[in-house]
Amino acid sequence: MSTSRLGAAPKPASADDEGFKRELVVLIPHLRAFARTLTGDPTAADDLAQDAMMKAWDARASYQMGTNMKAWTFMILRNQFYSEKRRSWRQSQLDQEAAERTLVAVDDPEAPVALDELRQALKTLPEEQREALILVGAGGFAYEEAAEICGCAVGTVKSRVSRARRALAATLEKGGYGRDGKAAGDAMRSILGEADRLAGARS
Known part of the structure; x- marks a missing residue:
């Protein structure tokens, strides 16, 4: 040997x-x-x-x-x-405060966030829609990339983002924000705007 x-x-x-x-x-x-x-x-x-x-x-x-x-x-x-x-796993286990931190973490992972209204709005979304919107609207991923991450078809991700976008848009129209209301509205508009931009670029 x-x-x-x-x-x-x-x-x-x-x-x-x-x-x-x-x-x-x-x-x-x-x-x-x-x-x-x-x-x-x-x-x-x-x-x-x-x-x-x-x-x-x-x-x-x-x-x-x-x-x-x-x-x-x-x-x-x-x-x-x-x-x-x-x-x-239970759907309620997705912590909304942590999800909100992710929305800011794309450019500044350590940035503090205290937007209760946005957290509550996200909480109303089904988990799959919430995840898709976070990845595409806040994480900066293309639909194809988000689909690969989620293990589903591109069309499925687009559908989830579209439904989440409509639900949050309805929440924006209702208004009625309390503390940090303007910041919550601005944050949601930013997310929806990014989702719209991607949808327009790929339509």
């Missing part, structure tokens, strides 16, 4: 590995924010994000550099969450 490999120096990281690591580090705040949307618990979210990053690293050979790593890692994180929570 050859002993030529015993004591050999560790294989140096490849350029692709280094590039992958740099891209993954940039996405850490976004992964944590999305994890908080799903878990509703900061500690559980950090654990979920860490597990997803480890899975992404282990699967790096299957990732094609230059493609959308954000969508790829979000899909890994989402699959990990549903795999862990499949038996105990």
Whole structure:
């Protein structure tokens, strides 16, 4: 038996590995924010994000550099969450405050948010519509990317976003906001505007 490999120096990281690591580090705040949307618990979210990053690293050979790593890692994180929570999942477990933080986390993951009205408006949406609207309207994902993350057809995502958009638009028309009402309305208009922009660009 050859002993030529015993004591050999560790294989140096490849350029692709280094590039992958740099891209993954940039996405850490976004992964944590999305994890908080799903878990509703900061500690559980950090654990979920860490597990997803480890899975992404282990699967790096299957990732094609230059493609959308954000969508790829979000899909890994989402699959990990549903795999862990499949038996105990209830629709009410999607914490609205965490979802609201995700809306702001796209550009500023640490930005504080206190918009009770927006949180309540989102709470009225079915979970699937809420998730689709967050990914497309706030997360900046194209319909195709959101469909890949959610594991459904592009048309299904478009339908969910459209229904969520109409429901929130109706909420806007009703008005009646209390504290932070203007901010809540502005936030919802921003989300709906992004959904409209994507719909118009792809119609």
